[in-house]
Amino acid sequence: MPKSNAKFHCNHRGGREAGRRELVSRSLQSAQHCLEDQDFGTAYAHYLLVLNLAPELKTSVKETFQFTLFKWAEELDSLARIQDLFNCYEQALELYPNDEVICNSMGEHLFRMGFRDEAAGYFHKAVKLNPDFADAKENFYRVANWLVERWHFIMLNDTKRNLTYLKAIENAVHSGCKSVLDIGTGTGILSMFAKKAGASFVYACELSKTMYELACDVVAANNMEREIKLLHLKSLDIEIPKHIPERVSLVVTETVDAGLFGEGIVESLIHAWEHLLLQPKPKNQDVSTGDYGRVIPASATIFGMAVECKEIRRHHRVGTQEVAGVRLSNSVQFFSPTYASAGSEETVEPYTTEKLSRIPGGYIPLTEPCQVMTVDFNNLQELKSLAARKPWKLSLPVTEGGILDAIVVWFVLQLDDEHTLSTSPSEETCWEQAVYPVQGLLDYSVKTGDTVMMEVCCQDCYLKIQKISSLTSECGMDVSDRDDTLSLGNEAELCNALAGLQTTNKQDGNDQVCVFESTAIPLYHECFKAAIGKVLLSLNPSKDLQSMDVDGHGNGMNLQESQNKSSLDVAPDPLYILDVSEGFSILPVIAGKLGPVRAYSSIEKEQHQAALSVISEANHFSKETLEFWLSHLEDESVVLQRPKSDKLWSIIVLDVIETSGLIQQEVMEKAAISRCLLHSGGKIFPQYVLVYGMLVESESLLLESAVQGTEPTLGFNIAPFINQFKVPVRVYLDLSTLPCVPLSKPAELLRLDLMNPLLNSSSREVKVQICKSGQVTAIPFWYHIHLDEDHSLNTSDEFSHWKQAAVVLDEPIQVQVGDELVLDVQHHKSNISITVKR
Numbered sequence: 001m002p003k004s005n006a007k008f009h010c011n012h013r014g015g016r017e018a019g020r021r022e023l024v025s026r027s028l029q030s031a032q033h034c035l036e037d038q039d040f041g042t043a044y045a046h047y048l049l050v051l052n053l054a055p056e057l058k059t060s061v062k063e064t065f066q067f068t069l070f071k072w073a074e075e076l077d078s079l080a081r082i083q084d085l086f087n088c089y090e091q092a093l094e095l096y097p098n099d100e101v102i103c104n105s106m107g108e109h110l111f112r113m114g115f116r117d118e119a120a121g122y123f124h125k126a127v128k129l130n131p132d133f134a135d136a137k138e139n140f141y142r143v144a145n146w147l148v149e150r151w152h153f154i155m156l157n158d159t160k161r162n163l164t165y166l167k168a169i170e171n172a173v174h175s176g177c178k179s180v181l182d183i184g185t186g187t188g189i190l191s192m193f194a195k196k197a198g199a200s201f202v203y204a205c206e207l208s209k210t211m212y213e214l215a216c217d218v219v220a221a222n223n224m225e226r227e228i229k230l231l232h233l234k235s236l237d238i239e240i241p242k243h244i245p246e247r248v249s250l251v252v253t254e255t256v257d258a259g260l261f262g263e264g265i266v267e268s269l270i271h272a273w274e275h276l277l278l279q280p281k282p283k284n285q286d287v288s289t290g291d292y293g294r295v296i297p298a299s300a301t302i303f304g305m306a307v308e309c310k311e312i313r314r315h316h317r318v319g320t321q322e323v324a325g326v327r328l329s330n331s332v333q334f335f336s337p338t339y340a341s342a343g344s345e346e347t348v349e350p351y352t353t354e355k356l357s358r359i360p361g362g363y364i365p366l367t368e369p370c371q372v373m374t375v376d377f378n379n380l381q382e383l384k385s386l387a388a389r390k391p392w393k394l395s396l397p398v399t400e401g402g403i404l405d406a407i408v409v410w411f412v413l414q415l416d417d418e419h420t421l422s423t424s425p426s427e428e429t430c431w432e433q434a435v436y437p438v439q440g441l442l443d444y445s446v447k448t449g450d451t452v453m454m455e456v457c458c459q460d461c462y463l464k465i466q467k468i469s470s471l472t473s474e475c476g477m478d479v480s481d482r483d484d485t486l487s488l489g490n491e492a493e494l495c496n497a498l499a500g501l502q503t504t505n506k507q508d509g510n511d512q513v514c515v516f517e518s519t520a521i522p523l524y525h526e527c528f529k530a531a532i533g534k535v536l537l538s539l540n541p542s543k544d545l546q547s548m549d550v551d552g553h554g555n556g557m558n559l560q561e562s563q564n565k566s567s568l569d570v571a572p573d574p575l576y577i578l579d580v581s582e583g584f585s586i587l588p589v590i591a592g593k594l595g596p597v598r599a600y601s602s603i604e605k606e607q608h609q610a611a612l613s614v615i616s617e618a619n620h621f622s623k624e625t626l627e628f629w630l631s632h633l634e635d636e637s638v639v640l641q642r643p644k645s646d647k648l649w650s651i652i653v654l655d656v657i658e659t660s661g662l663i664q665q666e667v668m669e670k671a672a673i674s675r676c677l678l679h680s681g682g683k684i685f686p687q688y689v690l691v692y693g694m695l696v697e698s699e700s701l702l703l704e705s706a707v708q709g710t711e712p713t714l715g716f717n718i719a720p721f722i723n724q725f726k727v728p729v730r731v732y733l734d735l736s737t738l739p740c741v742p743l744s745k746p747a748e749l750l751r752l753d754l755m756n757p758l759l760n761s762s763s764r765e766v767k768v769q770i771c772k773s774g775q776v777t778a779i780p781f782w783y784h785i786h787l788d789e790d791h792s793l794n795t796s797d798e799f800s801h802w803k804q805a806a807v808v809l810d811e812p813i814q815v816q817v818g819d820e821l822v823l824d825v826q827h828h829k830s831n832i833s834i835t836v837k838r
Helices: 012-037 039-052 055-078 082-095 101-113 116-131 134-147 150-155 159-174 187-195 207-220 265-275 311-315 335-342 380-388 493-497 524-539 559-566 586-593 608-619 667-676 699-707 719-725
Strands: 179-183 201-205 228-231 249-252 294-296 301-308 332-335 352-353 368-377 391-398 408-412 421-423 435-439 451-459 462-471 499-506 511-517 574-580 596-602 627-628 649-653 679-683 688-695 728-734 748-752 761-769 773-788 792-794 802-814 820-830 831-837
Touching: 012 039, 012 055, 039 055, 039 082, 055 082, 055 101, 082 101, 101 116, 101 134, 101 667, 116 134, 116 207, 134 559, 134 820, 134 831, 150 699, 159 249, 159 294, 159 421, 179 187, 179 265, 187 207, 187 228, 187 249, 207 719, 249 265, 265 380, 301 391, 311 352, 311 435, 332 608, 368 380, 368 391, 368 462, 380 451, 391 728, 408 462, 435 462, 524 574, 524 586, 524 649, 524 679, 574 586, 574 608, 586 596, 586 608, 586 627, 608 627, 667 679, 667 719, 699 728, 699 773, 699 802, 748 761, 748 820, 748 831, 792 802, 802 831
Parallel strands: 179 201, 179 249, 201 228, 249 294, 332 511, 574 596, 574 649, 596 627, 649 679
Antiparallel strands: 301 368, 301 408, 352 435, 391 451, 408 421, 408 435, 451 462, 499 511, 688 748, 688 773, 728 802, 761 820, 773 792, 773 802, 820 831
């Protein structure tokens, strides 16, 4: 610091400088003492004072200040002092406005609290400040999938769709529609079509903050910021003249989903006709179009057909009564959420979506396509009557015998008299189809001449198809009631269906009704049973365990017989097993059948626990065999801890791979904690994971990952802006149906060892030989999950519920047969990154 007697001629000023130095020094000492006492709030206050009095110390105290901030923020978060938490971060960012670590941490807090738009801004800023900051990149990629849904890329790359909308808008504007409102503008492409066509006034609204800001950038880049007024509003909140000066003559929108009504198009158009649009043109009158209002799309026709599809079936129905020796009670009925929504008071999406042209195993039409309904978007009374309309019956004659698995729905948008867009599964389209799985039938088989019956209605902004049944041709019998006797199917189907079992309060008599989603890891394989038994035998090689059917080839002694036998001897101490896998896992019950164990399940919801208890009772378990772990914890956020103060776990089951095809977040940290909680000989399941990948050429992955220049968007400059939200890894892929050409054989990319961390490496170079000439555009990857050396699961298997993921390259690489590429594989937390070297 400069000496006061050299710099100042005023004793008063010199004394003030000395006082400042003294205060800074004392505050730094106080801050250090507070940190030693873990008084992070007071330490933070001292550092604020220091940095405001002595900005020249910013660099030297930066790391300690960050540590203090983060610790104090954790305390504030735990105390629910949210406003104080954000105030601290705002103060910190005033001091360090370009600090990527603070920006990223702020984003993490915002994301956990549900403020995804705001979180994305901080993650994005952190990545811009430091493109190599791995934590910020991973956070930004994850939030980008929420904020800019992947279908934006697919639709913007759909040249046919864009051109059809452009022509319809040009027709409307040229016929006299000079004022246009674009509802749900997204990137602003339809608004720019309208301006290019010659509209005098163009307004556009967008509710998403991220998409609104993106649209502002796009419109400005195309020199239309003065000609298109963008509103960060829901269309229902637009008022005249507050937001737009007068009613418009044309509304354009594409706020439709696979089921047509799911994005609220009916509600928004009713409001538009009542408050924002000019009156509709009288029919059969030759008057100027510009004096009246109209909507693009003008109308829609919805079609449906019944199909057989094994892939849909295995995700929505349970086809067996036993798995890995565990009997499923007839008192537990299994359904998927789409079935539950039919009688639910909650607004639940009544369908799933699939791109049928790429569904594994394909599908078989059981009926001809049938018109379900039509809707005229230019008729206000018809739109109003949709929600009030009573459910109506629809019947489809069966033209091909098979298994009734689903009703599949698509639509044709009539943009105007000349231009249409179809989402049919037989069309080359960016759209998926809506799928209504069939559940709860006595018999799912149908034959030619039978009739599929259903009830159709429009409720809660959704098209609902419910009460699906079949009418036989012989006797007219309506097959619609569920039988408790389930047809036997293979274990893989059950594992897939039970993957994320959820339970509702709805009960039929004494039955427990369960709603499942195929989202969590299905740990119900015979190989898990064998691997668990192997560990238990090694830890407690008693006759009781040896006599159990741990590998499927034992003497068949059941649990009750074993317990009666063991009562004559000294009962062994139970072995403790903790299952912290997500979803509804019956692993604790499987473990309980293998001998004297105390199995703990980490499922949370009371309804889930009730269903698992019913299954446990059906397998004649004592109440001590199965317990629910979270009920034993004072702090549910700390799941991994000892079973008792003087006990350790024999087996801990962790979720390692997400259904999406990514590695679970913080899995290696959880493994490190788990290793400390195992007694000698105990194991983590899985013990290690091998990551495999291969090089492929796939135009589909390119189109689904980023907008490919200006050609598909008809010359408008959109790609650089929306591609800021592209992510390097595509998830939820199915390699069995992905349009791609393999250019190499599968290669092992990485090992993640949960039991032996010394075998792990955060980076690795892998040499890959090219076996087919082409362009490398992506590297799909999947996992071999090793429970031990003898038992493993392959996430790319035909019946696996896991999907695969792929790293999509920024630029394709031309290769020839015999070339060798080097893959630089990096693993950071849950993120795998792969770069290609020649």
